[in-house]
Amino acid sequence: MAAPKRLGLATVAFSSPPVIISAAALAGPKEGQGPLASYMDKIIPDTYYGEKTWERAERKMLEEALQLALTKAGLSPESIDFLLAGDLLNQLISANFTASKLNIPFLGLYGACSTMYEALALGSMLIDGGFAEFVLIGVSSHYCTAERQFRYPLEHGNQRTMTAQWTVTGAAACILAKQGQGPRVTHATIGTVIDLQQSDPADMGSAMAPAAAETILRHLLDTGRQLNYYDLIATGDLGRYGHQLVTQLLTEAGHQPADRYRDCGMLIFSPTQDVHAGGSGCACSAVVTCGYIYQQLQSGKLKNFLGLGTGALLSTTSTQQGEHIPAIAHGVAITAG
Amino acid sequence: MAAPKRLGLATVAFSSPPVIISAAALAGPKEGQGPLASYMDKIIPDTYYGEKTWERAERKMLEEALQLALTKAGLSPESIDFLLAGDLLNQLISANFTASKLNIPFLGLYGACSTMYEALALGSMLIDGGFAEFVLIGVSSHYCTAERQFRYPLEHGNQRTMTAQWTVTGAAACILAKQGQGPRVTHATIGTVIDLQQSDPADMGSAMAPAAAETILRHLLDTGRQLNYYDLIATGDLGRYGHQLVTQLLTEAGHQPADRYRDCGMLIFSPTQDVHAGGSGCACSAVVTCGYIYQQLQSGKLKNFLGLGTGALLSTTSTQQGEHIPAIAHGVAITAG
Numbered sequence: 001m002a003a004p005k006r007l008g009l010a011t012v013a014f015s016s017p018p019v020i021i022s023a024a025a026l027a028g029p030k031e032g033q034g035p036l037a038s039y040m041d042k043i044i045p046d047t048y049y050g051e052k053t054w055e056r057a058e059r060k061m062l063e064e065a066l067q068l069a070l071t072k073a074g075l076s077p078e079s080i081d082f083l084l085a086g087d088l089l090n091q092l093i094s095a096n097f098t099a100s101k102l103n104i105p106f107l108g109l110y111g112a113c114s115t116m117y118e119a120l121a122l123g124s125m126l127i128d129g130g131f132a133e134f135v136l137i138g139v140s141s142h143y144c145t146a147e148r149q150f151r152y153p154l155e156h157g158n159q160r161t162m163t164a165q166w167t168v169t170g171a172a173a174c175i176l177a178k179q180g181q182g183p184r185v186t187h188a189t190i191g192t193v194i195d196l197q198q199s200d201p202a203d204m205g206s207a208m209a210p211a212a213a214e215t216i217l218r219h220l221l222d223t224g225r226q227l228n229y230y231d232l233i234a235t236g237d238l239g240r241y242g243h244q245l246v247t248q249l250l251t252e253a254g255h256q257p258a259d260r261y262r263d264c265g266m267l268i269f270s271p272t273q274d275v276h277a278g279g280s281g282c283a284c285s286a287v288v289t290c291g292y293i294y295q296q297l298q299s300g301k302l303k304n305f306l307g308l309g310t311g312a313l314l315s316t317t318s319t320q321q322g323e324h325i326p327a328i329a330h331g332v333a334i335t336a337g
Numbered sequence: 338m339a340a341p342k343r344l345g346l347a348t349v350a351f352s353s354p355p356v357i358i359s360a361a362a363l364a365g366p367k368e369g370q371g372p373l374a375s376y377m378d379k380i381i382p383d384t385y386y387g388e389k390t391w392e393r394a395e396r397k398m399l400e401e402a403l404q405l406a407l408t409k410a411g412l413s414p415e416s417i418d419f420l421l422a423g424d425l426l427n428q429l430i431s432a433n434f435t436a437s438k439l440n441i442p443f444l445g446l447y448g449a450c451s452t453m454y455e456a457l458a459l460g461s462m463l464i465d466g467g468f469a470e471f472v473l474i475g476v477s478s479h480y481c482t483a484e485r486q487f488r489y490p491l492e493h494g495n496q497r498t499m500t501a502q503w504t505v506t507g508a509a510a511c512i513l514a515k516q517g518q519g520p521r522v523t524h525a526t527i528g529t530v531i532d533l534q535q536s537d538p539a540d541m542g543s544a545m546a547p548a549a550a551e552t553i554l555r556h557l558l559d560t561g562r563q564l565n566y567y568d569l570i571a572t573g574d575l576g577r578y579g580h581q582l583v584t585q586l587l588t589e590a591g592h593q594p595a596d597r598y599r600d601c602g603m604l605i606f607s608p609t610q611d612v613h614a615g616g617s618g619c620a621c622s623a624v625v626t627c628g629y630i631y632q633q634l635q636s637g638k639l640k641n642f643l644g645l646g647t648g649a650l651l652s653t654t655s656t657q658q659g660e661h662i663p664a665i666a667h668g669v670a671i672t673a674g
Contacts, residue, residue: 005467006418010442012468053658081343082527089652090427092447093660096530096650100663105347105527107455108650108665110429110447118444122459129466130342131349149654190419190442193433313433313445315426317486321390323430326437328445 005128008222010189010215012121014128017184018135019337021177024068025291026061027283028143028169034269039291040170041068047144047169055093058142061171062087062098065290066138069173073134080104080175081132084123086115087140088167088282089149094140104136113237114191115139116172116286117309117330121188123176124332133178140171141281150201150316163203165239166275168268170283172290182337183297183305189219189331193313199324204312205242205265205277207325212238212310213249215329219306220255223333227255231302234293235329236285236310237265239278264288285309297336305334342465345559347526347552349458351465354521355472356674358514361405362628363398364620365480365506371606376628377507378405384481384506392430395479398508399424399435402627403475406510410471417441417512418469421460423452424477425504425619426486431477441473450574451528452476453509453623454646454667458525460513461669470515477508478618487538487653500540502576503612505605507620509627519674520634520642526556526668530650536661541649542579542602542614544662549575549647550586552666556643557592560670564592568639571630572666573622573647574602576615601625622646634673642671 007013025040032043042064049057062085070077083104087094092108099106111118116139123135144154146167152158176185191211198207212235220227227233227250235246243263250257264285265278289307296302309332314325344350362377369380379401386394399422407414420441424431429445436443448455453476460472481491483504489495513522528548535544549572557564564570564587572583580600587594601622602615626644633639646669651662 006469055654055658086447090654091449091650091652093650093652093655096663096665097532097655097660099530100532100650103529106530106665107459107527108447110423110445112428122444125463125466125468129462129468130352131462131466132343190444192440193436193443195434195437313428313430313437315428315430317392317427318430318434321392323434326433328433328443 010218011187011222012125013187014124014185016128017186018124018127018176019180019182019184020174021180021182022069022072023174023290023294024065024072025172025287026065026170027287031168031170031268034273036268036288036292039295054142054144058094058140058145059098062094062138062140063101065171065173066136069175073175075134077102077104080134080136082107082126083136084109084119085138086110088146111328112311112313113280113282113284114309114311114328114330115282116289117307117332120185120332121190121330124185124188127176127178135176138173139282139286141167141283143167143169146281160276161202162276163241165205165265165277165280167281168279168284170287172283172286174290183334184337185332186335187223187333189215189222191215191328191330193326193328195324195326197324201314201319205239206245207312208238208310208327209242209245211327212308212329213246215308215331217253219331227257230304230306233261233306235263235308237280238263238310239265241277297334300336303336307332347555348524348559349462350524351461351522353465354523355461355464355513356517356519356521358512358517358519359406359409360511360627360631361402361409362509362624363402363507364624368505368507368605371610373605373625373629376632391479391481395431395477395482396435399431399475399477400438402508402510403473406512410512412471414439414441417471417473419444419463420473421446421456422475423447425483448665449648449650450617450619450621451646451648451665451667452619453626454644454669457522457669458527458667461522461525464513464515472513475510476619476623478504478620480504480506483618497613498539499613500578502542502602502614502617504618505616505621507624509620509623511627520671521674522669523672524560524670526552526559528552528665528667530663530665532661532663534661538651538656542576543582544649545575545647545664546579546582548664549645549666550583552645552668554590556668564594567641567643570598570643572600572645574617575600575647576602578614634671637673640673644669
C-alpha cells in the first residue's frame with residue numbers, strides 16, 4: 001500500500017519524489033551586475049539580445065534556457081513527455097511561440113510570477129502519477145516587455161514609487177525526471193487565490209504577502225513540519241515590503257523566520273542597484289531557483305528547501321476598472337539529492 | 338501490474354478513467370437564440386447581466402457555472418481538491434477573480450480557446466495519478482470583453498470579414514471525480530504548438546485547423562483506433578473554413594470523416610445568425626461540451642466521443658509585430674458512463 005499522496009487541504013506528497021536532473025538560468029545585463037550573477041549560465045549583453053523587438057529577445061532567452069536544460073541532461077526534445085511553460089505577456093506569447101519550435105506536447109500555464117512553481121508542482125504530479133518520465137519546464141520575463149505591457153512606455157521615463165519592483169529580465173528552465181541524480185521534489189502545496197483588497201499596482205509585494213504566508217502556514221500544517229525543518233524558505237518576488245509583511249505574519253503565527261526566510265526579489269539585486277523594493281516577474285523566482293538555489297542543493301550547502309512562487313493576479317484592465325489585486329502562492333519542497 | 342498510462346508520443350490512457358459527475362453551461366443572449374439553447378442551464382438576458390462592466394458579467398457567469406456544477410453534484414467547495422480554470426482575458430482575470438471567492442487550491446491554465454480541454458486532460462491526470470478525488474473545472478469567454486481586448490471598441494462598428502468568428506458569451510464548468518456516475522474520460526492527447534505561418538487574425542479557424550488535424554491523427558496513431566471508433570469527433574472553434582480544412586486533411590490521411598466530424602463553432606450558432614464563419618472563444622467548446630455533448634453522453638445517444646479543444650496562440654502585440662499565429666489542439670476521449 002503506497003503512502004497517501006494527499007496531505008491536509010492543499011498539499012500533495014510524492015510517493016517517488018521526482019528528480020530535478022538539470023536546470024539552466026539566463027539573466028539580463030542588470031541582473032548580471034547583481035549578487036547572483038555567478039550562478040547564472042549566461043548573462044545577455046543588452047536588452048535586445050540581437051533581436052528586433054524585446055518580445056523576441058525574451059523568447060530567445062526562454063528558448064536558450066530550455067535547450068540548455070536539455071543539453072545539460074543529455075536529452076533531446078523527443079525524449080520529453082510534456083513541456084510546461086508560461087510567462088507574463090498577454091496570451092503567453094513567449095511560451096507559446098517558443099513551444100512552436102520544440103514539437104513537445106505542451107501545456108500552457110498562467111500563475112503570474114508564480115508560474116515556475118505552478119509548473120514544478122504540476123510537472124511533479126505528472127511524473128509521480130505515472131504519465132511522464134521527463135517533464136521540461138520553463139518561464140521567462142523581461143523588464144522592457146513587462147513595462148510596455150503593464151505600465152508606461154520606457155521612453156516616458158516616469159518616476160517609480162519606492163514600493164515598486166523591477167521585473168527581472170531572464171529565463172530559466174529545468175527538467176523533472178522519474179529517476180536520476182539531483183535534488184528531489186517531495187511536496188507541493190497549491191495555493192488558493194487571496195484578495196485582501198489591496199489595490200495599488202505599484203505595491204504588489206504587499207498584495208502577495210498574505211497569500212505567501214497562507215501557503216507557508218498551510219504547508220506546515222498539512223505536512224506536520226516546523227518552519228525550522230527547512231534550511232531556507234524563499235518567496236518568489238515579494239520584495240522588501242512584502243518580505244517584512246510575511247516575516248510579521250509568520251512571527252504572529254508563532255514561528256521565528258529570522259534569516260531562514262528570504263525573498264528571491266531581494267536576493268537577485270543589491271540595494272545599490274536602484275530597483276526600489278526589489279525584483280519581480282516570472283523570471284525572478286525562476287532564475288534564483290534554477291541558478292543559485294539549485295547549485296546550493298547540488299553542492300549540499302542546502303539540504304531542505306521550501307520555495308514559494310508568488311503571483312499578483314491583476315491586469316491593466318482590472319486596475320483601470322478599480323478592482324483589487326488578488327494573489328496566489330504555490331509552495332514546493334525540494335530536498336538535496 | 339497496471340496498464341501503461343502513456344501511449345505513443347502524446348497520449349495518456351487513464352487506468353481508472355475519471356468520471357464527469359456533473360456539468361453546467363451558461364450562455365449569452367445570442368447563443369440563446371441558437372440551435373443548442375435548450376441544452377444550456379441558463380441564458381443570460383443581456384450582455385451586462387446586471388453588472389457595471391462586461392468583464393464583471395463574464396466573471397459572474399463563470400462563478401455561477403462553477404456553483405451550479407457543485408450544486409448538481411451535491412458538493413461544497415471544501416470537497417474539491419483542485420480548481421483548474423482559465424479564460425481569454427489578459428492575465429486570466431475572469432478565472433483569477435472568480436477563484437478568489439472559492440478558497441479552493443487553484444491552478445490557472447492558458448490554452449486560448451483550448452483551455453477547457455487542457456483542464457479536462459490535466460484534471461483527469463491529477464485524479465488518476467492519485468492526487469485528487471474531485472477536480473472542479475471552468476472556463477469563460479464574452480463577446481464584448483474579447484472584442485474590447487483583441488479587436489476594436491464595439492462602438493466603432495467595424496466591418497467583419499467572412500472568415501471572422503464570433504466569440505461565444507458563456508461559461509461552463511464540470512466536476513471530475515475518482516468515482517461516481519457519468520461519462521468517463523478514458524484518454525487525453527496533448528497537442529504540440531504548430532505554426533504553419535498563417536498570420537491573418539481574422540481567419541483563426543484556418544490557423545488552428547492543422548493543429549486539430551495533427552492531434553486527431555496523433556490520437557488515432559497512439560491509441561491504435563480508427564476514426565469510426567468514435568460516434569462523434571468535435572473540434573472546439575474552427576468555424577466553417579477550419580472545419581473544411583480539417584475534413585480535407587483527415588481525408589488526405591485516408592479517413593472518411595463525413596458527418597461524424599463536427600465543429601462546436603458551427604453547432605452553437607445557426608447560419609442565419611450573422612456570425613460569419615461560426616463561434617469561437619473559450620466558452621465555445623466548453624458550453625457545447627458541458628451542455629449538448631454531456632447530455633448526449635448521459636442519455637446514451639452518444640457512446641464514444643473525441644473532443645478537441647483548439648487554441649490560436651496569438652496576442653495583439655504579436656500581431657502588431659507581424660508574427661504568425663501558432664496554434665494548439667488537445668484531444669480528450671470520453672465514453673458514456
